[in-house]
Amino acid sequence: MRAIHVTEFGGPEVLRLVEVPEPRPEPGRLLIDVSAAGVNYADTHAVEDSYLSRTTLPMIPGGEVVGRTEDGRRVVALADNYGGYAEKASVLEDLAIDVPDAVSDGQALALIVQGLTAWHLLRTSGRMAAGESVVVHAAAGGTGSLAVQLAKTFGAGRVIATASTPEKRELALSLGADVAVDGDADGLKDRLTEANGGRKVDVVLEMTGGPVFEESLAALAPFGRLVTYGMASRQAPQPVHAAQLMGRSRAVVGFWLMHAVARPGMYREPMAELLDMVGDGRLSPQVGGVYPLSDAARAHEDLRARRTVGKLVLDTSR
Known part of the structure; x- marks a missing residue:
C-alpha cells in the first residue's frame, strides 16, 4: 500500500510517499480502508520528535482516519499508534465511531481530534x-x-x-x-x-x-x-x-x-453530541484544504506557515 513513511526526524522534507506492507489483522483492532486522513498541528511536532509523547522511527504519521471497515461500516477513528497517512490503517475497535450519512469525511475528521x-x-x-x-x-x-x-x-x-x-x-x-x-x-x-x-x-x-x-x-x-x-x-x-x-x-x-480518550464519558459521548450538531446544522466544521496523499509535505508546510484555515485533509486516492 502507499503511505507516508518517515525514517529521520525533521520538517516537512522528511515526509516521503513509499510502498509499505499493509497492516495485519489483530485481535481488538479494525482494519480500515482509509478514504481520507486528517492533518493536525501535532503531526508537525511528531515528525520532528518534539511532541508530548516521544516518537520512534520508522513511522507513518497521522492520528485520525475515516474510511470503511472490512464489513462495510463507515467509521472515523483515532489511530492510537499513528499510521493514518496511508491507504490502510489499523485502529482499536474502541476508538472507531460510526459516521452518519449526513456527515462528510472531512467533517468527521474535523471532529475526532x-x-x-x-x-x-x-x-x-x-x-x-x-x-x-x-x-x-x-x-x-x-x-x-x-x-x-x-x-x-x-x-x-x-x-x-x-x-x-x-x-x-x-x-x-x-x-x-x-x-x-x-x-x-x-x-x-x-x-x-x-x-x-x-x-x-x-x-x-x-x-x-x-x-x-x-x-x-x-x-x-x-x-x-x-x-x-x-x-x-x-x-x-x-x-x-x-x-x-x-x-x-x-x-x-x-x-x-x-x-480524555480512555475515560468513561469523555470520548464517545461528546463525539455523539458533535456529530448530532453537524447533522442538524448547529455546527459547521470548516474543511480548509484537501491535499493528495503525495502532497503531505506541502500540507505540513502550509500549516506551519499559517497559510491555512479549518481542517486539512489528505485524500488517499491521490
Whole structure:
C-alpha cells in the first residue's frame, strides 16, 4: 500500500510517499480502508520528535482516519499508534465511531481530534459558564473555528477571536465571534481587554505558547482560566509562579486529548453530541484544504506557515 513513511526526524522534507506492507489483522483492532486522513498541528511536532509523547522511527504519521471497515461500516477513528497517512490503517475497535450519512469525511475528521478538543477545552478544562467571556486564539484554525461556534452554543456572553490576517478574522466573525482582533503578541493583553469592553476576560483557549501565553495570562480576570493545549510557536513561556495565580485568583490548566480518550464519558459521548450538531446544522466544521496523499509535505508546510484555515485533509486516492 502507499503511505507516508518517515525514517529521520525533521520538517516537512522528511515526509516521503513509499510502498509499505499493509497492516495485519489483530485481535481488538479494525482494519480500515482509509478514504481520507486528517492533518493536525501535532503531526508537525511528531515528525520532528518534539511532541508530548516521544516518537520512534520508522513511522507513518497521522492520528485520525475515516474510511470503511472490512464489513462495510463507515467509521472515523483515532489511530492510537499513528499510521493514518496511508491507504490502510489499523485502529482499536474502541476508538472507531460510526459516521452518519449526513456527515462528510472531512467533517468527521474535523471532529475526532479538533472537535473533541474544543468541546473539552470549554466543558472539561475551561469550565465555561453561561455569560462568561471566552478568548479563542487561532480562531480560523481547525480547533479554533469549532471552539468559536461551540462557545456561542454553550452560552458564552462574549466570544473574542484572534487570528493573524483580516481574512481569518472575518471567517471567525462569520462563525459567531462577537469581535476579532490581531493575534500578535505585541499589545495582545490590551487588545483583549478592549475587545471585552475594558474588562479582563474569563476564559482563554491558548495554543501558541511563548509571549502569547504570557499576554493571555495577564488578560485574565479574577477567577479566570487559561487553558493551554499547544505550543505552535515552538517557544516556551516564562515560568508561572504561584504568586501570579494567587494574586488574581487565576488558573492555568493544561489539556491533552489523549488523557480524555480512555475515560468513561469523555470520548464517545461528546463525539455523539458533535456529530448530532453537524447533522442538524448547529455546527459547521470548516474543511480548509484537501491535499493528495503525495502532497503531505506541502500540507505540513502550509500549516506551519499559517497559510491555512479549518481542517486539512489528505485524500488517499491521490
